[in-house]
Amino acid sequence: MGKPRLIILCRHAQSVGNENRTIHQTVPDHRVPLTAVGQEQALAAGDKLARLLRPSDTLQMITSPYTRTRETTLGILSSPALKEHPNSGSIRVYEEPRIREQDFGNFQPCQAEMARMWHERAAYGHFFYRIPNGESAADAYDRVSGFNESLWRQFAEEDFPSVLVLVTHGLMTRIFLMKWYHYSVEYFEDLRNVDHCDFVVMKLNDQHKYDLQTELRTWSGYSREQEELRYKCPPANRVVALKASVWGVRKFGGCVDGCNHEFDGDRSMMGGHVMKAGRDFGGSRSGAASRAASHDSTSDDDDDEGIDEDLDAAGPDGAKNGNGMIMGGHPADVIERLKMEAALGGNLVNGVKKLQVRS
Structure with a gap:
């Protein structure tokens, strides 16, 4: 068939790490499983996918090799509605390490240090900031670029399925779209994460290009919405208590708690x-x-x-x-x-x- 008529990006379901961030201090990120809520979300995503398919559609799924994305894929495939599809027996499933999550540097440090790191990333820039011992979003962009090139070569095959589903991660979804639609760094940093098991749908048009069918959420749009709400419903007798920043006037790039490297002792x-x-x-x-x-x-x-x-x-x-x-x-x-x-x-x-x- 050549190019699929639909490309669907699906963020994994809720994981234990989304519920308890401290798990990353002792459990490798790629081994973090889904929660019970996440299992239900994956099944619901399978039902949703079944409603998007035509009876004649064939399906290929490519998943990140992380435990949470594997379990999400299994949940989707376990959907009763998807199992009833005429071509459910011919679904192809592959793993692709290049669409794995951004590497956050092996076991993560304590929550206070992680909070400092995220604050530093916001000051430096989300796209270029490299996690210590890990990756930047720019690094992830490089491997997604290679993955996209592999997809285009596969699209040249006549028997390529009519629907492609990529089960990946929130940041990787935004990185994929950035590469595909040539988004600027500034627009990428303005994009908000998609919710767990939400679909981002790309549809093939008559010019053999892909139109984005899903409206993406942005932080600038969120700020405007909050500002409009503030003017529509001003709180009565509101007293705003300004608190000093917990980070003070810290200059990033030095030692976290001050430098002890000039200690004169042993x-x-x-x-x-x-x-x-x-x-x-x-x-x-x-x-x-x-x-x-x-x-x-x-x-x-x-x-x-x-x-x-x-x-x-x-x-x-x-x-x-x-x-x-x-x-x-x-x-x-x-x-x-x-x-x-x-x-x-x-x-x-x-x-x-x-x-x-x-x-």
């Missing part, structure tokens, strides 16, 4: 101690903005080597003092005590004994 001691006292599994590497200590006593990191056995014997929560008590706490407190100790020439400070570093 840097190897400080670095190793902070790693032990403040690491969250899947959280901030330096313990920034986190109060919880890890209970994982193993590490493969090179910069943890060279710490004396006294530190290892104390366990992951900190070093022992002269009385055999564990010295732990927030890394900022640990660093402050170490600075005081170094200033006093290695004397005991608050019962803390200076750690020795092997040469």
